[in-house]
Amino acid sequence: MKEYLANQIRNVAILGHMGCGKTTLCESALFLGKAIAKKGEIEKKNTVSDYMIEEQTRQTSLSTSLIPVEWKDCKINFLDTPGSEEFEGEIEQVLSVVKGAVICIDATKGIEVGTQRYWEQLRENNVPTIIFINKMNKENVKFEKVINEVIDYCGPKAIPICWPVGKENDFQGFINCVLKKAWIKGVASPVPAEYEEKEEELHYQLSEKVAETSEGLMEKFFAGEPLSEGEFNTGLRASLLGCDLFPIVVGNTIDNTGVEALLDMVVEYLPNPTDLKSIKGTNPKTGEPIVRHSRDNEPFSAYVFKTIVDPFLGTVNFFKVYSGSTLGMNEVYIANTDQTVKLAGVNTIMGKNLIPVDVLHAGDIGVVSKLGELQTGYTICDKKSLIKYEPVEAPTPVMYVAIKAKTKQDEDKMSNALQKLNLEDPTFEIKRNPETQQLLLGGAGTTHIGYIIEKMKNMFKVEVTLEEPKVVYRETIRKTGSAQGRHKKQSGGAGQFGDVWIRFEPSEQDFEFASEVVGGAVPKNYFPAVEKGLQDCLEHGPLAGFPVIGVRAVLYDGSYHPVDSNEISFKIAAALAFKEACKSIKPTILEPIMEVKVIVDNDYVGDVMGDMNKRRGQVLGIEPLPSGKQCVVAHVPEAEITKYATDLKAMTQASGRFSRKFVRYDDVPEMLVSKIVAEYKKD
Numbered sequence: 001m002k003e004y005l006a007n008q009i010r011n012v013a014i015l016g017h018m019g020c021g022k023t024t025l026c027e028s029a030l031f032l033g034k035a036i037a038k039k040g041e042i043e044k045k046n047t048v049s050d051y052m053i054e055e056q057t058r059q060t061s062l063s064t065s066l067i068p069v070e071w072k073d074c075k076i077n078f079l080d081t082p083g084s085e086e087f088e089g090e091i092e093q094v095l096s097v098v099k100g101a102v103i104c105i106d107a108t109k110g111i112e113v114g115t116q117r118y119w120e121q122l123r124e125n126n127v128p129t130i131i132f133i134n135k136m137n138k139e140n141v142k143f144e145k146v147i148n149e150v151i152d153y154c155g156p157k158a159i160p161i162c163w164p165v166g167k168e169n170d171f172q173g174f175i176n177c178v179l180k181k182a183w184i185k186g187v188a189s190p191v192p193a194e195y196e197e198k199e200e201e202l203h204y205q206l207s208e209k210v211a212e213t214s215e216g217l218m219e220k221f222f223a224g225e226p227l228s229e230g231e232f233n234t235g236l237r238a239s240l241l242g243c244d245l246f247p248i249v250v251g252n253t254i255d256n257t258g259v260e261a262l263l264d265m266v267v268e269y270l271p272n273p274t275d276l277k278s279i280k281g282t283n284p285k286t287g288e289p290i291v292r293h294s295r296d297n298e299p300f301s302a303y304v305f306k307t308i309v310d311p312f313l314g315t316v317n318f319f320k321v322y323s324g325s326t327l328g329m330n331e332v333y334i335a336n337t338d339q340t341v342k343l344a345g346v347n348t349i350m351g352k353n354l355i356p357v358d359v360l361h362a363g364d365i366g367v368v369s370k371l372g373e374l375q376t377g378y379t380i381c382d383k384k385s386l387i388k389y390e391p392v393e394a395p396t397p398v399m400y401v402a403i404k405a406k407t408k409q410d411e412d413k414m415s416n417a418l419q420k421l422n423l424e425d426p427t428f429e430i431k432r433n434p435e436t437q438q439l440l441l442g443g444a445g446t447t448h449i450g451y452i453i454e455k456m457k458n459m460f461k462v463e464v465t466l467e468e469p470k471v472v473y474r475e476t477i478r479k480t481g482s483a484q485g486r487h488k489k490q491s492g493g494a495g496q497f498g499d500v501w502i503r504f505e506p507s508e509q510d511f512e513f514a515s516e517v518v519g520g521a522v523p524k525n526y527f528p529a530v531e532k533g534l535q536d537c538l539e540h541g542p543l544a545g546f547p548v549i550g551v552r553a554v555l556y557d558g559s560y561h562p563v564d565s566n567e568i569s570f571k572i573a574a575a576l577a578f579k580e581a582c583k584s585i586k587p588t589i590l591e592p593i594m595e596v597k598v599i600v601d602n603d604y605v606g607d608v609m610g611d612m613n614k615r616r617g618q619v620l621g622i623e624p625l626p627s628g629k630q631c632v633v634a635h636v637p638e639a640e641i642t643k644y645a646t647d648l649k650a651m652t653q654a655s656g657r658f659s660r661k662f663v664r665y666d667d668v669p670e671m672l673v674s675k676i677v678a679e680y681k682k683d
Contacts, residue, residue, distance in 0.1 A: 001068065001348060001355055004075040006273040006294055006363040010266055011077045011320070013094050015122070016104035017114030018060050018083030021134040023047050024253040025104060025262075026067045026080045032260055033069040035350065048351035049080040053458045054451055062451050063424075064090055064306060066318060066365060068348050068355075074267045077348075077365045085117045085657065086444040089394045089427030093305040093376065095121060096392045097320040097365065100270035101129045102262065107141045107250075110149045113654045119154065120627050128240045128270055131248045132262055136164055137171040137255070147248065154246055159205055161247040162261060163198055174250050174258055177202040178232055183261070209245050210235030233268055240269045273363020279322050281379070284335040284388040292323035292387060294362040299385035300324030300332070304378045305392070309420045311459060313354065314370040319380065321366070322389065327359045335379040335388035341371060375423050394427045397442030398660055399645040401449055402467040404439070410462050417460035421452055428452055435547070436470040445645040471639045473676060474590040474665050475541030476550040480505045481584035485577025487569050497561035498569030500530055502577040504585050507552035511538060515555045522558040522570070529567035530555050533574030542582045543589060543673070544680040549665065550590075553578075589673050590665035592638040597631050598648065600656040605630050607651055615640035616669075635663060 014022045026049050027039040040047035045056035049065035060083055067078040079094050081087070095101075101122055105115055122129050131154065133146060143164055151158050165184055166172040173184040175191050177199055182189045191199050211221035213235040220227065227235070239245035247265065251258020273294035281290045281301070292298055306318040326346045333340050347354045349367045360366045374380070377391030405411035418430050418441075428449070429442035443449040456462045482503040489496040500522060513531040515524075522530070531553075538548040558573075596617070598608050609619050609632060617636030625631055641660065648656045668676060 001357060002070065002075075003357070003359060003361070004364065005361050006296065008074045009077065009272055009361070009363045010074060010100060010270050011079070011098040011273070011363070011365060012100040012102060012266055012270060013079045013081055013091075013098045013127070014102050014104060015081050015091070015114075015118040016083060017106070017109075017112035017118075020083070020104040020106040020109075020112070020115075021253050022080055022083065022104050023050050023061055025102075025132070025134065025259065026065075026078055028253045028256045028259040029069045029071075029076070029078060029263060030067060030350075032256060032263065033071050035069065048353075051352045052455075054454045057454075060084070062087070063308070064094055065351050066349050066367070068350060068365075069263070071263045072267050075364070076263070076266055079365075083114055084445075084447045085114055085654075086448040087427075088117075088121075088444065088657075089392075090306070090425070091118065091121060092395075093392050095125045095127060097303065097305045099127060099273075099276055100266065101127045102132050102266070103129055105131065105133050105146075105150065107133050107135045107143065107146055108138045110146050111153045116153070116655065117657075123243075123627070126243055128243055129246050130240075130262065130265055130270070131158060131246055132258070133248060133250045134253055136167075136250050136257070137169065137252045139168050141168055141171075143167060143250075150248060157244060158246040158248055159209065160202055160250075161206065161265070162249040162251075162258065163195065163202060164250050165192065165195065171252060171257070174261070175199050176261060177206060178236065179229070183257075186257070206232070206236070209239055212244070213238040237269045241271055241275060276363075279389065281387040281389045283386055284338070284379075285386060290387045294321075294323060296325045296362050298323040298362070299382045299387075300326065300329050301379065301381040301385075301387050301389070303389045304374055304376055304380065307374070307376045307423050309424055309459075310352070310369075315372050315374070315423065316349070316354075316367050316369045317371060317374040317376075317378075318349075318365065318367050321360050321362055321364050323362055324382065325359055325361045326366070329382070331383060332380040333383035333386060334373055335381060335386060336377070336391075337373065339373055340383050341373050343368065344370070376426055395444065396659060396661070397427075397429050397444065398658055399445055399449065399643070400440045400442045400469045402436075402438040402469045403441050403453070403464040404467060406463040406465055410464065413460060413462045414456070414464065417456045417462045420460070421455060425452070433470070433472060435472050438467065438470060440469055445649070469642060470680075471642070472592060473544070473546045473668070473680075474592075475543055475546045475548045475587055476590050476665075477504060477506055477548075477582075477585040477587050479584065479586040481581050482556075483577045483581035483584070485573040485575065485580065487572040487576060488564075489569075490564075495561075495564035496566065496569040496572075497564040498526070498566075498571075498573035499559040500555055500570065500573045500577050501557035502530075502534075502574065502581070503554040503556055504578065504581045505552040505554070507550050509552070510549040511535065512552040513555075514552065517555055517557065522555065522560060523565075526560065526565070526567065526570045527555065529570040530574045533571030534578060536571065537575035537578050542579065542587050544677045546589070546680075548587075588670075589668040589676055591668045592662055593635050593664050593666045594638050594641060594660045595663045596634050596636055596641065596644075596658055596660050598634070598656060598658040599625065599629050599631050600652050601629055604652045604656060605632060608632050608648075608656070611647075611651060612636060637666075637668075638662075 065080045069076045162174040211217040278291045302319040541548040617634045623631040
């Protein structure tokens with residue numbers, strides 16, 4: 001692959017709902033760029049970007065692939081992203097390093113849930129975007145309906161640059177309304193007479209948008225003078241870079257129709273790294289702010305935005321060069337770990353195939369392999385000029401399953417497999433619940449978790465079974481009561497004796513211990529033993545064995561034996577006092593309460609609120625969001641939302657999403673206490 005300078009590079013994310021044709025678009029781009037001699041097909045499981053077994057089995061992208069395409073003396077680094085919204089964390093990493101995007105839409109389906117989510121992310125990140133309407137040759141495509149739907153959703157800044165010629169099986173090509181030419185069956189042609197009026201209308205709309213970019217062009221436009229091709233392109237580029245225009249193009253990736261025009265627009269209109277604003281970082285030693293630009297004459301720095309673990313290549317880290325170049329960089333400094341490591345060589349990668357390169361210039365994307373010290377979110381830089389970039393924050397899991405190794409052999413390999421997969425995907429979480437002894441796997445939903453489990457099996461030969469995660473309850477007391485704990489043991493020789501009277505009270509603290517003993521009824525040197533005895537027995541409550549919280553224990557009387565009393569005797573006596581007191585202090589079960597923020601369209605707000613009430617939740621409020629959606633905030637018992645990710649999808653036609661965090665423990669309704677106790681005692 002040739003060497004490309006910053007002004008010749010375009011970093012572009014390809015996004016869209018599952019099945020819209022992103023991967024086939026990449027195949028077309030590679031074929032037209034002469035990187036491959038023959039296009040792969042998803043059904044034949046031989047595409048460049050969907051190379052993992054899990055992707056080929058499901059016939060959908062589950063991980064981002066780098067697809068470098070050489071086109072007209074430029075290098076386009078396409079990043080083919082997953083279609084499921086459950087991989088939001090990976091999309092955020094990708095959007096942190098690209099400044100251009102193509103959003104792909106299936107002409108037979110129009111705006112889908114994934115389209116909406118990715119459009120929101122693009123607008124939140126202010127990424128210049130081209131809209132590509134694919135599958136124009138399919139039956140039942142009503143283009144004018146689709147285009148109106150796109151404009152209604154994306155707003156008036158979405159304007160067609162291309163208009164289709166023919167429809168469905170007779171889709172022959174398109175009219176380029178900038179150049180005022182038609183491309184029919186791949187051949188440049190005059191605009192057919194029946195399309196001239198539509199072409200003039202769209203050309204006028206685009207001329208007006210271009211004219212807004214400068215006073216000179218505005219004067220020319222209102223004077224009725226035609227804009228030159230150069231003025232058009234300059235104005236269109238300025239509008240696109242400012243996110244004042246989102247051009248709509250059409251095509252069919254199966255026969256490559258429209259893909260050449262799309263590649264031309266990417267090169268002509270989307271930003272190169274020199275167009276970008278400065279990048280802000282800090283000195284990892286001092287915290288001092290530092291600013292870098294995407295120029296070769298600045299010190300080298302790069303951000304790692306993706307990591308994969310390949311059975312043959314080892315750890316492969318994807319990075320974007322934020323400043324400087326890799327020329328002469330034999331060693332790099334890892335700002336996150338204060339390490340200096342050797343850089344054996346840099347590559348680009350096409351799907352899974354490494355392509356060695358001599359140098360990567362500012363703004364380019366490349367990979368390094370077998371450098372285990374690196375991981376996603378890390379900054380590497382010249383050790384003589386330190387900088388650290390803020391890593392992208394990973395979303396927290398919203399769904400957990402308990403996993404268990406199928407065999408002893410699986411158990412031995414499971415920890416290593418999960419550790420390596422977590423390097424690839426920091427958005428999933430593994431934690432051992434010390435109370436239930438379950439190993440919990442947390443992710444963004446069933447697709448996300450299923451992918452991790454499949455990859456464990458396919459790559460690491462580790463098989464697991466799934467179980468329902470157990471909710472971690474607590475126990476507490478609701479009344480004040482006192483009891484005596486008396487421990488006496490005599491079996492020849494030194495005996496054991498401890499005698500305490502303790503008052504137990506509800507408390508706002510997890511545990512408090514106090515003494516009101518007077519006259520030395522219990523010597524002070526035994527107070528710590530009494531406290532420790534209570535702490536030990538409160539680890540396993542009287543109802544179902546859950547830890548007890550919210551208790552204040554006051555030692556107010558007792559007795560001791562000058563010979564037989566010792567610490568162990570008073571520890572046992574304290575535990576006996578609590579056991580006796582439970583007859584009167586009304587122990588009960590507490591359940592974890594989660595704060596849930598559910599983001600949905602207006603149409604589903606009522607459904608979500610009603611559903612929350614059924615789940616014993618309390619809706620705290622509704623917050624309008626800039627995207628036009630609503631955020632429903634509620635407190636709800638964790639036991640009621642263990643499968644909420646799946647239920648919310650069903651309720652909102654997969655358009656809703658949510659986050660969750662623990663806020664407090666609260667009383668379980670009396671009618672449910674006996675059921676919970678019975679269930680956990682059985683376990």
